[in-house]
Amino acid sequence: MKTFRLKIRPHSSFLTPWQADTIFGSLCWILAWREGTDALTKFLQEYKNGNPAFVLSDGFPCDLFPTPLHISLRKSKGDNIEEYKRTKELKKVSWLSPEVFESVRRGAIEIGATDAYKAIKTYTTLHSSINRITGTTGDEGSLFELEEFAIESRELKADTLSIYIKIKDGWEERVESLFKDLSLIGYGKKRSVGKGSFEIVGALEPYNKFDNFGEANGFVTISNFVPAKDDPTDGFYKTMVKYGKLGGEYTFNGNPFKKPIIMLTVGSIFYVKGDNKPFYGRMVEGVSPAKPEVVHYGYAFSVPIKIDI
């Protein structure tokens, strides 16, 4: 597998965070719509077998990276107020510049509060639907709020998101064309009204900054994931509950919801004995009572790291 970076430029705010499993689900629907459900079944079987065609990271604003958890979870030394404040500040922070991320990857555990960015703005918008009889909006019950996300482009002086992809040889073009179709369809909730609308900037570019190095003794995941049976267990992690939904035609089968899935979050780190693998995690089966064939993507995009604590 080789690592690539794909840059995209959102045309609007988005309602669905750019998380690897959700991106993967969207690409699966495109594959089914382009090549038929048999092709999708075959494609997913390889994922179930532990032989994925490609592994995705979340989408990250510009060139930033998520803060590895051992940095943001570091305990303050208690009696030192300055240190306490700094730790508190760091806990809120989730994004590091490529340089700082690299130094953390090489074992640094001290970072300054100014090394981290606030990169995504969250805000609420109010919407309403038109009453077909009166032709007006604003009926009782017709108003609803949406939580939207946008890149803090002013502070970052950039307006793109980067998605990292480890691709099996020979799959590069197919991956590109899946993303191209996704850009025509839009990503996530409310895409028919332009939310999650984006364009691809440039092409897939080879990316070699996640390379392994001699002192690496673990990995940091840059996608949420579900550990496989033999995955390492010693490390620092946080969990989240993913309330997944079925997409495409399956939205309409009466029960569009997947069972809640516990995932380890982006930034979780684990000690690894021996060589780092290019990915960890697994596909989760049996997530939809209505559609037994449905699986949930739970692979970790792993990046080698030296954990020096």
Added chain:
Amino acid sequence: MIIKKFIAITGIIHCEAGLRIGGTKEGIVEPGGSENTIIRHPITLLPYILGSSIKGKMRSLLESDASSGAQILDDGKPCKCGRCLVCKVFGSHGMSNKEITRILVRDCSITPESESVLRTAQEERGINFAEIKSENIINRKTGTAADKGLRTQERVPAGTEFNMNITIKLFKDDDEDNILKIVNKGIDLLQKDYLGSSGSRGYGKIKINNLEIREIN
């Protein structure tokens, strides 16, 4: 279902009258400014037209058009039959007979020309990419402006232009002609009606120029 092709429909939305599309709850209220602000991009603060405003308006106009076959429900909510062409193109509401939405209406960004005109106006006259319109509410009995009847509303000034960008995805068995026909009809009805709020008071009249329909491959 297998995707057959994508079709892009682009055009320039020209506001023939002031346009008012309501802003966010957290809309920025300038001191002394209007309490009824228009929607602005959260980061650039430039006004734009929501894709949902256009799609919603097009759909409701098409549903009210007798030839569409859509059902107007007593509660005034969108058709949920799942069989008519409107449901097919715009997606269906409700629980059963759902269809995959074929149309994608993107948010319409202000054109660079209009942005520059409004930027100049901002520098020269201090307007914040919008005009503030005051209106009196007339007391029906006395015929005079009601107490506290003065209200102010922001509107994008007439003459402002936005980029319209619609994508249609067509599946193998879709009736391409009829789907394009209904979208075109929606665009036509939109120009005869209005966008945004206060259309009955003359707001929101638009014209779509440079309309272009092409296949994406």
